[in-house]
Amino acid sequence: MRRQGGIQLLLTAEQEARHIVYSAVNVKKTRLRQAKEEAEMEVTNYLSNLEAEYKQKLSETSGSSDSTEKRLEVETEQKIQHLKKAASQVSLDNIAMLTKYITNIKT
Template sequence: MASNRGQGGIQQLLAAEQEAQHIVNAARSAKMARLKQAKDEAEREIAEYRAHVESEFQKKVQASSGDSGANVKRLEYETAEKINHLSTEGSRISSEVVQMLLKQVTTVRN
């Protein structure tokens, strides 16, 4: 009888060990599923954020290239204005400069 009781106790221990193993395996599976889900959500959020940042970057590039064209036109206009001003001033004072140079060249100093 003691042998039967010992045998029954061992069977109970083996059954409890198997049940504990099933519980641990189920917990591991649940943990891995949660980790996979968290990873998938994080990847999705990263992709959304990356798309948002890329969109903002493209908007800024578009805005700055539009500004760049306007800046180029403005600079071309300002450059043409300065060239015209310098040409006018050069024409206005060229005779004075020629007279001053002739005077300096023809003056003899001892």
């Protein structure tokens, strides 16, 4: 009788151990699933933040390129006007010099 009581006790302990292991495995699986979902959410948030930063920098640089383009157009136009003015001044000086040499005859 004592043997059967010991065997029954061992069977009960084995069932309890199986139940504890099964519960622990389920808890572990649940926690792993939660960790995976949390990691996916973090990755998604991180990517959306990076995308937002990229779009912001892109809009900042494209906006500045428009203003840079306008500034360069204005500067180019000013330089063209300056060169035209300088060319007309040099042209007048050249005409005056040529006229002087043509009209002065060495005798």
